[in-house]
Amino acid sequence: MKQIELKSLAKINLGLDVLGRRENGYHDVRMIMQSIYLYDEVKIKRTKNPGIEIKTNLYFLPTGKENIAYKAAEMLIEEFHIEEGVHITLNKHIPVAAGMAGGSSNAAAVLYGMNKMFDLKLTQTELMERGVKLGADVPYCIMRGTVLAEGIGEELTTLTPMPKCFVLIAKPPISVSTKVVYEALDSKELVEHPDIDGLIEGLEKRDLKTIASCMGNVLEDVTIPMHPVIEEIKQEMKNAGALNAMMSGSGPTVFGLFETKAAARKAQDRIRRRALAKQVYVTNVHGAGRN
Numbered sequence: 001m002k003q004i005e006l007k008s009l010a011k012i013n014l015g016l017d018v019l020g021r022r023e024n025g026y027h028d029v030r031m032i033m034q035s036i037y038l039y040d041e042v043k044i045k046r047t048k049n050p051g052i053e054i055k056t057n058l059y060f061l062p063t064g065k066e067n068i069a070y071k072a073a074e075m076l077i078e079e080f081h082i083e084e085g086v087h088i089t090l091n092k093h094i095p096v097a098a099g100m101a102g103g104s105s106n107a108a109a110v111l112y113g114m115n116k117m118f119d120l121k122l123t124q125t126e127l128m129e130r131g132v133k134l135g136a137d138v139p140y141c142i143m144r145g146t147v148l149a150e151g152i153g154e155e156l157t158t159l160t161p162m163p164k165c166f167v168l169i170a171k172p173p174i175s176v177s178t179k180v181v182y183e184a185l186d187s188k189e190l191v192e193h194p195d196i197d198g199l200i201e202g203l204e205k206r207d208l209k210t211i212a213s214c215m216g217n218v219l220e221d222v223t224i225p226m227h228p229v230i231e232e233i234k235q236e237m238k239n240a241g242a243l244n245a246m247m248s249g250s251g252p253t254v255f256g257l258f259e260t261k262a263a264a265r266k267a268q269d270r271i272r273r274r275a276l277a278k279q280v281y282v283t284n285v286h287g288a289g290r291n
Ligand SMILES: C[C@](O)(CO)[C@H](O)COP(=O)(O)OP(=O)(O)OC[C@H]1O[C@@H](n2ccc(N)nc2=O)[C@H](O)[C@@H]1O
Pocket: 013, 016, 025, 026, 027, 028, 029, 031, 099, 100, 101, 104, 134, 135, 136, 137, 138, 151, 152, 153, 178, 179, 180, 182, 183, 249, 250
């Protein structure tokens, strides 16, 4: 195989709870992850000459070792003594530094794609074991779908697929560092924890309303006071008919769940008109089950 083209899907967190802090600074989490049909196109080409070349449509992204896709390729090239090189093209659509696992998803695509192209015969579990060395969200981005993530995010259990619905994504023009958000959480006392078990029950019952009512993200307590526009976007989505709206991951992206496309479009228009966010997309959940 000389070339492969992959869809590198973004994720949202339907629920995000933090249970404690480890000595190395990482946190134990309990999260419900969901992949959505907002994706980067990742193209990998084999080259006779060794070396890794990254090209991307976003001028501000690193193309060397600081790009997580580069790290993923380097990891496999070193471990399997691959003598050829790779050209990787990242056509990015997922907002960057947004809580949507854009980089992690690109790394997952590179691991998955190179495993196929170079016939490395790694199982999905073996790919995920390598993925977690690149980032806590990478194993999930290899697995995709509706998943309970525990540990630091790498202990994964597949759940009943999310019912079909429309997802509105709005990324305000601010960047948030995941590390800074988790660190700031350490000095806060968590009074309220999201109902992760309720979310799982809602999924089992395929009941979108229960799912929406159990959504919660403890990282909002840190990121919203830093960037109040997040709360404004949430309110705008709810006013326009979202079943619920919440920040994804460490933020600042907000997502809303809608029963109809028309309602999602209405919210999209209002958010654009008020200039709360420029990157505003209506999409679907990936791998949705029957309603
Ligand atoms: C916020 C989420 O996106 C929710 O899905 C993830 O928990 C973050 O996953 P990620 O970006 O892949 O995380 P990494 O790239 O491994 O880590 C970035 C930084 O986030 C913090 N971090 C991350 C994951 C975790 N369970 N605890 C943490 O404290 C660490 O300070 C780390 O330095």
